[in-house]
Amino acid sequence: MSTINYSEKIHNNVNLSEDRTLQRALEGWQPNFINWWDDVGPEGSTDYEVYLRTAVSVDPQGWAQFSAVKMRDYRWGIFLNPGSADREVAFGDHKGEKVWQDVPGEHRANLRRIIVTQGDTEPASVEQQRHLGLTAPSMYDLRNLFQINVEEGRHLWAMVYLLHRHFGRDGREEADALLERRSGDENNPRILGAFNEKTPDWLSFFMFTYFTDRDGKFQLAALSESAFDPLARTTKFMLTEEAHHMFVGESGVSRVIQRTVAAMNELQTDDVGRLRAAGVIDLPTLQRYINFHYSVTIDLFGADQSSNAATFYSSGLKARYEEGKRVDDHILKGLHYKVLEVQGGQLVEKEVPMLNALNEVLRDDFITDSVAGVNRWNKVIEKAGFAHRLSVPHKAFNRNIGALAGVKVSPDGRVVSAVEWAANADKWLPSPDDRAYVASLMGRCVEPGKFANWIAPPAMGINRNPVDFEYVRFN
Numbered sequence: 001m002s003t004i005n006y007s008e009k010i011h012n013n014v015n016l017s018e019d020r021t022l023q024r025a026l027e028g029w030q031p032n033f034i035n036w037w038d039d040v041g042p043e044g045s046t047d048y049e050v051y052l053r054t055a056v057s058v059d060p061q062g063w064a065q066f067s068a069v070k071m072r073d074y075r076w077g078i079f080l081n082p083g084s085a086d087r088e089v090a091f092g093d094h095k096g097e098k099v100w101q102d103v104p105g106e107h108r109a110n111l112r113r114i115i116v117t118q119g120d121t122e123p124a125s126v127e128q129q130r131h132l133g134l135t136a137p138s139m140y141d142l143r144n145l146f147q148i149n150v151e152e153g154r155h156l157w158a159m160v161y162l163l164h165r166h167f168g169r170d171g172r173e174e175a176d177a178l179l180e181r182r183s184g185d186e187n188n189p190r191i192l193g194a195f196n197e198k199t200p201d202w203l204s205f206f207m208f209t210y211f212t213d214r215d216g217k218f219q220l221a222a223l224s225e226s227a228f229d230p231l232a233r234t235t236k237f238m239l240t241e242e243a244h245h246m247f248v249g250e251s252g253v254s255r256v257i258q259r260t261v262a263a264m265n266e267l268q269t270d271d272v273g274r275l276r277a278a279g280v281i282d283l284p285t286l287q288r289y290i291n292f293h294y295s296v297t298i299d300l301f302g303a304d305q306s307s308n309a310a311t312f313y314s315s316g317l318k319a320r321y322e323e324g325k326r327v328d329d330h331i332l333k334g335l336h337y338k339v340l341e342v343q344g345g346q347l348v349e350k351e352v353p354m355l356n357a358l359n360e361v362l363r364d365d366f367i368t369d370s371v372a373g374v375n376r377w378n379k380v381i382e383k384a385g386f387a388h389r390l391s392v393p394h395k396a397f398n399r400n401i402g403a404l405a406g407v408k409v410s411p412d413g414r415v416v417s418a419v420e421w422a423a424n425a426d427k428w429l430p431s432p433d434d435r436a437y438v439a440s441l442m443g444r445c446v447e448p449g450k451f452a453n454w455i456a457p458p459a460m461g462i463n464r465n466p467v468d469f470e471y472v473r474f475n
């Protein structure tokens with residue numbers, strides 16, 4: 001099962017050639033995928049040869065093989081982690097039953113919706129990032145961007161396979177629609193808000209890959225325990241790739257900070273004007289970018305109380321993060337969880353049935369995970385001898401989904417008036433001036449071993465290669 005067949009048009013480890021109808025349907029979708037890639041994939045990259053990792057099998061030796069390839073010839077394909085015949089459902093009303101190899105009729109609509117929503121984020125992020133190659137701060141960073149782009153393309157393949165294989169005609173229609181929606185398109189936007197935002201500069205890209213790809217990690221982890229076994233095995237393999245995306249974000253922001261604190265030490269100042277004159281990104285601007293990307297991303301987990309979340313869990317479609325490590329009954333009936341709401345102009349906690357609060361549970365796990373990396377960024381500032389600290393804003397800040405939508409809350413968690421919000425918005429979120437300044441720093445710097453002035457080089461290169469390795473050949 002884990003050997004990948006490369007003699008076929010579509011690389012796969014799912015014995016695709018044994019199902020001619022499915023194979024033909026996917027071979028019909030494949031040219032549309034390539035057209036989509038040519039149309040809205042990484043701009044100007046068609047002839048580049050990029051040092052990419054490619055999966056040749058899903059086992060530890062095979063999933064990260066490195067070589068120089070043209071991205072268009074990347075081995076997009078269908079890879080599922082090996083299954084175990086006797087896996088049992090680990091949570092919800094079907095706990096203890098055998099996992100499903102096919103979609104039960106009663107859960108079909110919900111499963112399709114889950115798969116389509118996940119699938120839609122994958123091409124969306126490629127579209128959001130398509131111009132970034134033109135302003136890469138180094139060849140090393142350019143390679144990392146492209147690595148992420150091809151893998152998000154493959155994640156789309158993963159979801160399209162499930163739609164084609166398990167959902168008949170409406171699955172095929174959904175697969176086509178995944179190539180038709182466009183990030184930010186007014187008439188046919190991507191499904192989720194954060195995936196219609198622009199990723200206009202590399203600071204946004206690093207924040208996106210730190211925060212928003214981490215949302216992906218939590219969603220995929222929750223689906224990797226699904227009772228629908230093909231979904232569980234697909235998302236397990238996707239998770240191995242997601243780790244690199246978050247590494248790019250965390251190390252990217254960390255390198256920006258390193259460069260900034262070095263300039264603060266050289267110039268003996270934290271004056272924003274002087275630091276900007278020196279061409280580095282001041283820490284208050286970084287904080288506002290964190291505030292924006294964090295708040296937009298935690299909205300992705302959905303409403304704090306949701307009957308859909310309860311249904312998805314109880315019917316075995318979507319677990320909690322690390323379900324297996326939890327010590328409760330994995331059914332959750334009669335348990336409670338705290339969510340926030342506004343009462344009398346103040347945020348207060350309220351106990352609600354846990355099943356209805358599972359979006360909030362996943363969001364809180366995400367928050368814990370996000371904060372850990374922000375603390376590592378603070379270590380860089382501390383080591384350079386400065387007292388300034390970065391933080392994530394209060395989880396009620398700048399929210400647009402659930403009970404907190406429309407409530408104005410400051411980053412430190414005070415409910416504020418519309419007037420106070422308006423007076424401070426430019427201190428709390430990136431201002432047009434911040435964005436223009438960051439944009440002014442973006443210029444293409446892609447000679448091997450050279451780095452733009454606003455970012456420090458990484459500690460080491462990719463796959464133990466030197467930092468100045470020729471990661472991209474511009475043909």
Ligand SMILES: [Fe+2]
Binds near residue numbers: 122155216
């Ligand atoms: Fe992805």
Ligand SMILES: [Fe+2]
Binds near residue numbers: 152213216242245
């Ligand atoms: Fe990702």
